[in-house]
Amino acid sequence: MEKHKKYWRENLKYLAILLAIWFLVSYVFGIILVEQLNTIRLGGFKLGFWFAQQGSIYVFVILIFVYVRLMNKLDKKYGYDT
Amino acid sequence: MTVQIWTYIIVVATFTLYIGIAIWARAGSTKEFYVAGGGVSPLANGLATAADWMSAASFLGMAGLISFNGYDGSVYLMGWTGGYVLLALLLAPYLRKFGKFTVPDFIGDRYYSNIARTVAVICALIVSFTYVAGQMRGVGLVFSRFLEVDINTGVFIGMIIVLFYAVLGGMKGITYTQVAQYCVLIFAFMVPAIFISIQMTGNPIPQLGMGGKVTGESVYLLDKLDGLSTDLGFAAYTNGSKSLIDIFFITAALMVGTAGLPHVIVRFFTVPKVKDARKSAGYALLFIAILYTTAPAISVFARTNLIDTVSEKEYSEMPAWFSKWETTGLITFDDKNSDGKIQYVADETINELTVDPDIMVLANPEIAKLPNWVIALVAAGGLAAALSTAAGLLLVISTSVSHDLIKKQLKPDISDKSELIAARLSAVVAVVIAGYFGINPPDFVAATVALAFGLAAASFFPAIILGIFDKRMNKEGAIAGMVVGILSMLFYMLKFKFQWFGGGTEAEWWFGISPEGFGTVAMLINFIFSIIISKFTPPPPAEVQEIVENIRIPSNAGDATH
Numbered sequence: 317m318e319k320h321k322k323y324w325r326e327n328l329k330y331l332a333i334l335l336a337i338w339f340l341v342s343y344v345f346g347i348i349l350v351e352q353l354n355t356i357r358l359g360g361f362k363l364g365f366w367f368a369q370q371g372s373i374y375v376f377v378i379l380i381f382v383y384v385r386l387m388n389k390l391d392k393k394y395g396y397d398t
Numbered sequence: 399m400t401v402q403i404w405t406y407i408i409v410v411a412t413f414t415l416y417i418g419i420a421i422w423a424r425a426g427s428t429k430e431f432y433v434a435g436g437g438v439s440p441l442a443n444g445l446a447t448a449a450d451w452m453s454a455a456s457f458l459g460m461a462g463l464i465s466f467n468g469y470d471g472s473v474y475l476m477g478w479t480g481g482y483v484l485l486a487l488l489l490a491p492y493l494r495k496f497g498k499f500t501v502p503d504f505i506g507d508r509y510y511s512n513i514a515r516t517v518a519v520i521c522a523l524i525v526s527f528t529y530v531a532g533q534m535r536g537v538g539l540v541f542s543r544f545l546e547v548d549i550n551t552g553v554f555i556g557m558i559i560v561l562f563y564a565v566l567g568g569m570k571g572i573t574y575t576q577v578a579q580y581c582v583l584i585f586a587f588m589v590p591a592i593f594i595s596i597q598m599t600g601n602p603i604p605q606l607g608m609g610g611k612v613t614g615e616s617v618y619l620l621d622k623l624d625g626l627s628t629d630l631g632f633a634a635y636t637n638g639s640k641s642l643i644d645i646f647f648i649t650a651a652l653m654v655g656t657a658g659l660p661h662v663i664v665r666f667f668t669v670p671k672v673k674d675a676r677k678s679a680g681y682a683l684l685f686i687a688i689l690y691t692t693a694p695a696i697s698v699f700a701r702t703n704l705i706d707t708v709s710e711k712e713y714s715e716m717p718a719w720f721s722k723w724e725t726t727g728l729i730t731f732d733d734k735n736s737d738g739k740i741q742y743v744a745d746e747t748i749n750e751l752t753v754d755p756d757i758m759v760l761a762n763p764e765i766a767k768l769p770n771w772v773i774a775l776v777a778a779g780g781l782a783a784a785l786s787t788a789a790g791l792l793l794v795i796s797t798s799v800s801h802d803l804i805k806k807q808l809k810p811d812i813s814d815k816s817e818l819i820a821a822r823l824s825a826v827v828a829v830v831i832a833g834y835f836g837i838n839p840p841d842f843v844a845a846t847v848a849l850a851f852g853l854a855a856a857s858f859f860p861a862i863i864l865g866i867f868d869k870r871m872n873k874e875g876a877i878a879g880m881v882v883g884i885l886s887m888l889f890y891m892l893k894f895k896f897q898w899f900g901g902g903t904e905a906e907w908w909f910g911i912s913p914e915g916f917g918t919v920a921m922l923i924n925f926i927f928s929i930i931i932s933k934f935t936p937p938p939p940a941e942v943q944e945i946v947e948n949i950r951i952p953s954n955a956g957d958a959t960h
Binding site: 320324327331342343346348354358359360361362365366368370372374376377380381384387391395396397 | 464469471472475476479480482483486487488491605608609610611618619620621636637642645646649650673676677679680683684687690691694947950951952953954
C-alpha cells in the first residue's frame with residue numbers, strides 16, 4: 317500500500333478512538349446515563365452532573381493534547397514532519 | 399474610592415493598552431491583514447482564539463443562564479467546549495495545510511465553483527453580523543451600568559475603539575490585542591470567583607469549592623442549593639427540566655456550530671505549520687476551559703447567595719446593589735401580597751421578584767460584598783470579552799467582502815495595495831452597521847444568535863468535513879447539501895420561533911426537538927443530501943482530488959497565499 321494511504325488510515329484510526337471517548341464523556345455520561353450516574357457521588361457532586369458541568373470539559377482538553385502527541389509521532393514515523 | 403472611579407481607571411488603562419498594541423502591530427500587506435503574516439506562535443494563537451471565541455455571552459451571560467437553569471445549562475458548557483475537539487481533530491490541521499485566507503476560499507476551491515463560494519460568503523456574513531450586534535450591545539450595557547453614561551454613548555465608544563485597532567491592525571493587530579484581552583478577561587473572571595469560593599466554602603479553587611461543604615455547616619453546597627430550589631418550587635438544581643432528547647440535540651448543535659464558525663476557523667490560518675494548528679487548538683481549549691469550568695461554580699455561588707439574600711427578607715432592607723439594578727429594570731419587585739417581604743418562588747401567581755440572568759456575573763461581586771476594585775475589574779473584563787469577539791467577527795466580514803467577493807470574483811486583477819484599502823473600507827462599513835444594530839437592536843437578536851449556530855452547523859460543517867474526508871464529494875452534492883441544510887434550518891426556526899406557517903407550538907416540535915437543537919437535524923439532512931446526490935453526479939476533476947490528497951498530508955505546508 318502506498319505510504320500516504322497507510323498514514324491516512326492510521327490517522328483515521330486515532331480519530332475514531334478519540335472521538336469515541338469524546339462522545340462517551342459528554343453524550344453518554346453527561347446526558348444519556350446522567351440519572352443512573354447521579355446515584356454515585358464524588359464528594360459533593362453527583363457524578364452525572366459532574367461529567368456534564370466539569371468532567372467532560374477536562375477530558376476534552378486532554379483529548380486534544382493526546383491527539384497532538386499521537387500525530388507528531390505519526391508524522392515523524394512517515395517523514396511528514398518537515 | 400467608588401466603583402465608578404475604579405471602573406474609569408481600569409477601563410482607561412486597558413483601552414490604552416489595546417490601542418498601544420494596535421499601533422505597534424499594524425498591518426502593511428493583505429497577508430498581514432488577513433492572517434497576521436502567518437507567523438503567529440501556537441501559544442499566542444491559542445490565547446487569541448480563546449479571547450476571540452469567548453464573547454460577552456460567555457463572560458457576562460453564561461454563568462447567569464446556568465444559575466437559573468441548573469443542569470439544563472450544561473448544554474452551553476459541553477456544547478461550546480466540545481466543538482473544539484471537532485475543530486482540532488477534523489478541521490484545523492487540514493484547513494491550515496490548504497493554506498488560503500478564508501473559509502469561502504476553501505469551499506470555492508474544493509468545490510471548483512463560484513456558486514459554492516458565494517453561498518459560503520452569504521452564510522459567513524449572516525453568522526458574523528448576528529453575532530457582532532450582540533457584542534456591541536454588551537459593550538453598551540457595561541458602560542451604562544458602571545460608568546453611568548447613556549447606553550448609546552457606550553456603543554459609540556466601543557465602535558471607535560474596535561474601529562481603531564481592527565482597521566489599522568487587521569488580523570495582526572487583532573491577534574496581539576486579543577492576547578492582552580484574554581489576560582484581562584480571565585483575571586477579571588477568576589478574582590471574584592476565587593474570593594467568593596473562599597467565602598462560601600473555604601476552598602480557593604472554585605471548581606472544587608462548587609463540590610465542597612458550606613462554610614460552618616456540614617451540608618454540601620450543591621445539596622443545600624437543591625434543597626433551597628425545591629423548597630421554593632423550582633426544579634432541583636442538579637436535575638433540570640428539559641427532555642433528554644432535547645438536551646442531546648442542543649448540545650450537538652452548539653458543538654457542531656462552534657466548529658463551523660468562520661471567525662474561529664480563520665484563526666488557524668495564522669500559524670506557520672500544520673502541527674502548530676493542532677497544538678494551538680489544544681491551547682485554545684485549555685484557556686477556554688479555565689473560564690468554562692469556573693462559570694458553573696459561579697452559577698452555584700450566585701444562585702445560593704441570591705436566594706439567601708432576598709427570599710422572605712424585608713424589601714426595605716435590601717442592599718444598595720438591589721436598587722441600582724432595579725433602576726435599570728433588570729431586577730423588578732412587585733409586592734403582590736403587600737407584606738413588605740420578597741417572595742421569590744417558582745409559582746408565577748405568587749412570585750414577586752424577577753431577575754434578568756444577564757446581570758448575575760456583574761452583580762455577583764456586589765452580592766458577595768467584594769471590594770470596589772473587583773467590581774470594576776469585572777466590568778473591564780466584560781468589555782475585553784465583547785471587544786475581542788467583535789473585532790474577530792468584523793475581520794471575517796471585511797475579508798469576505800474584499801477577498802472573497804472583490805478579489806476572487808469581481809475584480810481579480812486588483813493590486814495588493816488596493817485590496818488592502820478595500821479590506822479597511824469594508825471593516826469601517828461593517829463597524830458602522832454593527833454599531834447601528836447595537837443601538838437599535840432588532841428584537842429577534844436573541845433568536846437569531848441560536849440561528850447563527852444552527853446555520854453554521856447546517857451549512858459549513860458538513861461541506862468542510864466532506865471536502866476533507868470524502869474525496870468523491872463533488873460540487874453538486876456539496877451545494878445541494880448546503881442549500882437544503884440552511885433552508886430546513888430556516889424553515890424550522892420560522893415555524894417554531896416566529897410562528898410563520900401557522901401552529902408552531904412546543905407540543906408540535908418534531909420528536910420534541912426545540913429550534914435551538916434543530917441545527918443537528920439540519921446538519922444530518924445536509925450530510926444525507928450531499929452523499930446521495932454526489933453518488934449520482936460526476937466525480938470532481940482529477941486536480942481537485944489531488945488537492946484532497948495533498949491536504950491530508952501535513953508536511954510542506956506553505957505560506958497562506960491568494
